[in-house]
Amino acid sequence: MVSCALLSGVMVPSHRAWAQGEAGTEAPAATGPMTTAQEAGAARAAHEAAMMPGFAALTDRLLPAVVNISVSSVIHADEHQPEGPDGSAPAGPQSSPFPPGSPLEKFFHDYLHHRHEDGKPERQVQALGSGFIIDPSGVVVTNNHVIENAQQVSVTLSDGTEYPARIVGRDSKEDLxxxxxxxDRPLPSVPLGRSDEARIGDWVLAIGNPFGLSGTVTAGIISSRKRNVDHGLYDDFIQTDAAINHGNSGGPLFNLKGEVIGINTLIYGGSGGDSIGIGFAIPADDARGIIAQLRQRGYVRRGWLGVRYQDVTRTMAEDLSFHKEGDSMGKMWGTGAIVAEVMKDGPAQKAGLQVGDILTALNGQPVTGQTLPRLVAGHEPEEHVRFTLWRRGAYQVVDFTLGKNPEEKDPLPSDTHPPEHAVKTLHDLGLKLGVIDQTARTQYELSDSQRGVLVLRVFDGSPAASRMMAEGNVILQVGEQEVNTPDALQHALDRARELKRTDILLLVQDKEGLRWVPLPLGVTP
Incomplete structure (x- = not known):
């Protein structure tokens, strides 16, 4: 911990401070005449220091808009937990990244985890991530993997104020x-910047909550652009050497204007996933449209071209005599995505695309086999786009109307109300029940894997109300029988009545976890 304090105490002089020193107002007093070499060395040191930015004022402005995201979920003892996005073990009770007995190990377990009772088939697990506010009304952006499978989500501001959070929408493909x-007040917010304008070598700041240590600021540069690390179909990461660790996920990567140019998402690390200066952020220009769709409808609709394609290699370009557009001398080989198959009745076939065509640009933006999926997905179905392509030795322009991938289904129905057959009212118990659809998962913050019957309403004065059941609870079992629809639950109750039982035992999940709830049968509320 001492070394941390020493590191945090390092000060980097700003350009203004050195300018004052040069003017004689704050420069250290000379101890004697300097040689020519000493003068040259001092001048060089002053120039180098003057070129280094100071981040204190910028940090003061940005910190209030960066938040700590706390997620709690219930997992079963035998449930397999997948690896994290950085390849590390999940943040379970036995996954502390700190050495045994170290000062931070106890902090990690006490702060991030709830201990569970021996023999209990499930446990409440907490994890932390980062996020940032993009609208004073309280709109927060983070990674999807931070809140995935969450039963409860809360957001803590830099001043310690904590708010419960509702999941507006999420997209697993882009991990947003x-x-x-x-x-009760407008919240501090930060704008999304233009990541396409960022250059390799530009200074950046990462702010987040590594290992639950809130308000941590690290600085670095953009190490590379357009990185594909096989994380998904739409890889286009900004690589940075600003230190990013567990808990930074979902946090912002800022330029020196105070604009968010990336969302910190992945790290390459050594043992335990520790930062070694290779982190990856989703570019803001890729995220902007996704965020807008999530705010508008809670899910993302992506355009579909209806082709199979390959990246054009140099050898392929030579064999096809495929030259870069505008190269009148024919000395520069072209780049693009070559069509290997045109799917029947797809948008590409309707537009006249042919096998062997090489797509080189979409609405004027250069295309390769790597970038084509991301660029097409950045447009919605039914949107009109224009492709530049190379066909049999000549360039031409073709207009497309993008379609919707038939293999992808909208996670939300057009009608947000469940059909009547999916809703059932049990007057004797005082419950109105429904199915768990995607609308319910978003509204009640249920995980994608949640199963059971959703409680839509609890009537006042009913047996269910007397047992503290509430809207948003989920009934998993009637006795030992699992139920996933209101009809299945009704059938289990009818069976209990046939057996002349006077009460029923329900396994109910609420915000606190699982509990057994006994209810009398045959009582009218």
């Missing part, structure tokens, strides 16, 4: 999520 908190 949007939350909403309700505050």
């Amino acid at each position: 999520a949007v939350l909403q908190v309700t505050a």
Whole structure:
């Protein structure tokens, strides 16, 4: 811990401070005449220091808009936990990244985890991530993997104020999520910048909550652009050497204007996933459209071309005599995505695309086999786009109307109300029940894997109300029988009545976890 304090005490002089020193107002007093070499060395040191930015004022402005995201979920003891996005073990009770007995190990377990009772088939697990506010009304952006499978989500501001958060929408393919908190005042926010304007070598700041240590600021540069690390179909990461660790996920990567140019998502690390200066962020220009769709409808609709394609290699370009557009001398080989198959009745076939065509640009933006999926997905179905392509020795332009991938289904129905057959009212218990659809998962913050029957309403004065059941609870079992629909639950109750039982035992999941709830049968509320 001493070394941390020493590191945090390092000060980097700003350009203004050195300018004052040069003017004689704050420069150290000379101890004697300097030689020519000493003068040259001092001048060089002053120039180098003057070129280094100071981040204190910028940090003061940005910190209030960066939040700590706390997620709690219930997992079963025998449930397999997948690896984290950085390849590390999940943040379970036995996954502390710190050496045994170290000062931070106890902090890690006490702060991030709830201990569970021996023999209990499930446990409550907490994890932390980062996020940032993009609208004073309380709109928060983070990674999808931060809030995935969460039963409860809360957001803590830099001043310690904590708010419950509602999941507005999430997208697993781009690994983004949007939350909403309700505050009694406008909240500090930060804007999304233009990541396409960022250059390799530009200074950046990463702010987040590594290992639960809130308000941590690290600085670095953009190490590379357009990185594909096989994380997904739409890889286009910004690589940075700003230190990013567990808990930074979902946090912002800022440029020196104070704009978010990336969302910190992945790290390459050594043992335990520790930062070694290779982190990856989703570019803001890729995220902007996704965030807008999540805010608008809670899910993302992506355009579909209806082709199979390959990246054009140099050898392929030579064999096809494929030259770069505008190269009148024919000395520069072209780049693009070559069509290997045109799917029947797809948008590409309707537009006249042919096998062997090489797509080189979409709405004027250069295309390769690597970038084509991301660029097409950045447009919605039914949107009109224009492709530049190379066909049999000549360039031409073709207009497309993008379609919707038939293999992808909208996670939300057009009608947010469940069909009547999916809703059932049990007057004797005082419950109105429904199915768990995607609308319910978003509204009640249920995980994608949640199963059971959803409680839509509890009537006042009913047996269910007397047992503290509430809207948003989920009934998993009637006795030892699992139920997933209101009809299945009704059938289990009818069976209990046939057996002349006077009460029924329900396994109910609420915000606190699982509990058994006994209810009398045959009582009218």
